[in-house]
Amino acid sequence: MNFANPSGHVPRPAIDVRSLRVDYGDFIAVNDLSLSVPPGEVFGLVGPNGAGKTSTFRVLTTLMEPTYGDVFLDGIDIQEDIASARRIVGYMPDLAPVPSDMKVWEFLDFHAAAYGIGNKAQRRERLAECLEEVALTPQRDKWCKELSRGQTQRVVLAKTLLHRPRVLVLDEPASGLDPLARRDLRNALRRLAKNGATVFVSSHILSELAEMCTSICVMNLGKLLASGTVDEVRQQLGNTERTITAAVLGKAEDAASWLSSRHGVHELQVVGQEIVFGFKGTDDDQADLMEGLISNGVRLRAFEERRSSFEDILVEVAESNRRL
Known part of the structure; x- marks a missing residue:
């Protein structure tokens, strides 16, 4: 695929994975994975259980080291400069918990302080921006235990956005959501990409990714099978x-x-x-x-x-x- 802009300049990839391999003992979870994601994309990673999606995400978010291979986030080598990589990446794991005994704003304020986001007034302003981004402003003063599953997912997404990451890595963000909550999440991700963030999202719900993503890739047994637009993936998989x-x-x-x-x-x-x-x-x-x-x-x-x-x-x- 050619992602050149009208001026002919090809932007630096937001995510650049080269020959990535992840082993667990004798088991190969990710096998020679290479892919490139340009800025401003909503890029979907799909595949059945055991395909290697979560292992790939754990490497991208610096939570584990690969067996070998290279990963660059916006040009930063995540193994050479892990601190800089972590400043620009936001990770939302599958089924991320929230504390039941905190209010929504307290949960977000705690993480904003951990990120070192300004003083109290600056954190309050950033909290309001993130809640607005995920359409949860009316739930600001609710206890986390009172939230629906969809609202909880969006609170975690708001927390992930606090430090303005340029690369978002979301593992099964639509898992367990009802159709209305999935629509709200899909709209939020589209807005983020429109504003310049790169969203790398995994799911086993392929219809969701078809509606949400600008391009996708398909993994199976640790290997990349196809990558590109919806129609390009169909062609590459021989599914006509x-x-x-x-x-x-x-x-x-x-x-x-x-x-x-x-x-x-x-x-x-x-x-x-x-x-x-x-x-x-x-x-x-x-x-x-x-x-x-x-x-x-x-x-x-x-x-x-x-x-x-x-x-x-x-x-x-x-x-x-x-x-x-």
Whole structure:
């Protein structure tokens, strides 16, 4: 992918991982991972359990050393200058706890003081900014134990934002959230990226990442399988399967007879004046299919596709684990 800006200058990657490997004894958790994430991206890391996502995040956030490989955050070598790396990274682990006996503002103020954020007035101002960023200003004086699961996740995100990190690493931030809470979280991450932060987020909920992220990568058994936009990942994984519904005027059986002999068409069914079939091929192949129908005198009222969902892709990846 070419992330050059209109001036032709390619910005320095916000996250640059080179040949990363993480071993636990004889077990290889991350195997020769290389990826580059430009500034201002919401970049998704997806894969089944055991793919190596959390180990990758622990290295990126300086919580563990890699077996070998290099990681740079905004040009900073995290092994050579760990203090500078920690100043620019914010980490939100999966299911991060909050103390039940503190109010929301007290929890955030405690962490703001730990970050060394100014005096009391300056911390109060920064707390207000972070609460506004995650849409939790009305909950400022609530006890943490009174928060819903979604509100708790957003409080932890607010805490992660306190020191204005340029790189955000979020491990399963949408885990256990209801649809409304996931929407609020998604909107918050988009705003952060729009304001210049780089968000690196993992999830096993692929549909969430498809809506949230500008690009994604897929890991399995410690290895990078694909990286890029949604469509690029589908192509790289060889997943060009789609379901097509052709609504015709006239006899659907005649059109179905022609379609059944075309390469890539399978599982064809006629339902009234609609023909539903599976199709595997390129976008050009699909265009040829539609053009062929019209050339053969078929009057099309609609020609709609439904591509394999990201959940379908994840299932295929996970099933491949069982065959290994």
